[in-house]
Amino acid sequence: MINDQQNHPPVINIENVSHSFKGHRALQGISFQVHPQSLHGFVGPNGAGKTTTLKIICTLLQPQAGKVAVFGHDVRTAVKEIRKRIGFMPDHFSTYRQMTVFEYLDFFGAAYGLKQEQRDQVINDVLTLTDMDGRRDSLISGLSRGMQQRVSLARVLVNDPDLLLLDEPASGLDPRARIELMEILQELKRMGKTIFISSHILSELAELCDSVTIIDRGLIKYSGSMDGLLNYEQEHPVYKITLESEPDAIIAALANEPGIVNVEKTPKPREMRVTFDMTILNSSALLSKIIALNGVIDSFQRDKKHLNQAFLDLTEQGVR
Numbered sequence: 001m002i003n004d005q006q007n008h009p010p011v012i013n014i015e016n017v018s019h020s021f022k023g024h025r026a027l028q029g030i031s032f033q034v035h036p037q038s039l040h041g042f043v044g045p046n047g048a049g050k051t052t053t054l055k056i057i058c059t060l061l062q063p064q065a066g067k068v069a070v071f072g073h074d075v076r077t078a079v080k081e082i083r084k085r086i087g088f089m090p091d092h093f094s095t096y097r098q099m100t101v102f103e104y105l106d107f108f109g110a111a112y113g114l115k116q117e118q119r120d121q122v123i124n125d126v127l128t129l130t131d132m133d134g135r136r137d138s139l140i141s142g143l144s145r146g147m148q149q150r151v152s153l154a155r156v157l158v159n160d161p162d163l164l165l166l167d168e169p170a171s172g173l174d175p176r177a178r179i180e181l182m183e184i185l186q187e188l189k190r191m192g193k194t195i196f197i198s199s200h201i202l203s204e205l206a207e208l209c210d211s212v213t214i215i216d217r218g219l220i221k222y223s224g225s226m227d228g229l230l231n232y233e234q235e236h237p238v239y240k241i242t243l244e245s246e247p248d249a250i251i252a253a254l255a256n257e258p259g260i261v262n263v264e265k266t267p268k269p270r271e272m273r274v275t276f277d278m279t280i281l282n283s284s285a286l287l288s289k290i291i292a293l294n295g296v297i298d299s300f301q302r303d304k305k306h307l308n309q310a311f312l313d314l315t316e317q318g319v320r
């Protein structure tokens with residue numbers, strides 16, 4: 001695992017947590033931290049263990065092994081203290097669709113013990129914050145998916161939590177609704193909240209989040225700043241090289257060379273893509289190796305990887 005943590009007392013501290021369902025190890029000794037007032041992405045493919053981790057953090061599921069502290073409180077013992085300070089938005093809308101937006105928020109405000117006049121004030125505030133003022137009396141069942149997500153977010157904000165835990169909030173949203181949701185989250189961060197947001201698409205969170213944890217098959221593959229992830233990418237540069245003839249023999253020879261992380265043909269004729277470890281090789285040394293292998297070079301250029309490629313490099317193939 002690559003790590004690039006900052007030195008602040010964490011809001012969420014996960015140490016060596018494991019969890020199994022009927023013998024299937026959903027989490028295999030995961031550790032990472034989320035720092036105050038960060039917008040922290042939690043990214044992994046389907047079945048990676050994101051929802052399981054979120055449920056443990058928000059005290060809905062007890063970890064079978066390891067330690068989880070939220071605001072310094074143990075999730076096993078301090079359920080009440082933690083629940084008072086967090087808001088969890090699950091990946092599906094709950095079953096209260098036959099209520100108006102106001103009734104729905106009022107119901108949750110009452111459940112949090114707010115008095116009627118407090119609730120009126122809070123509901124006005126959260127509707128403004130989520131840009132839903134005009135929808136106060138709309139039936140939830142008649143709202144678009146994007147609007148329902150905002151109601152769900154408004155509900156989470158009713159008890160003014162310090163930590164928001166959002167499970168795939170952008171899934172199923174059209175691009176505009178997604179951008180608007182991201183803007184609301186940025187505003188909440190400016191208000192001093194810590195936001196932990198899961199997604200299976202890294203590029204979706206790249207602009208939004210300052211830090212990120214990547215999970216795959218119950219293992220943490222990276223946890224740290226978004227910049228650190230991009231630097232990781234820079235330590236493993238990728239070059240696209242076109243030769244005068246098909247590169248198969250050169251690919252076979254390069255594959256065994258120290259410092260070569262990956263070498264493969266691309267769909268284009270005579271072109272190969274080479275990924276190497278910057279701490280062992282550099283581009284001139286790579287070029288020299290190809291020439292020494294009698295490769296005649298037509299073109300040699302750096303292939304700027306997309307963030308999605310960094311994600312693919314860190315995670316394994318196949319659907320779980």
Ligand SMILES: Nc1ncnc2c1ncn2[C@@H]1O[C@H](COP(=O)(O)OP(=O)(O)OP(=O)(O)O)[C@@H](O)[C@H]1O
Pocket residue numbers: 021022024026044045046047048049050051052053200320
């Ligand atoms: N209640 C359960 N019973 C049995 N297996 C479960 C249960 N909950 C989760 N799992 C399994 O644990 C693994 C992790 O699931 P989890 O829902 O945490 O993944 P995820 O990263 O949230 O996936 P997705 O992006 O598809 O929601 C998966 O293999 C899943 O099938």
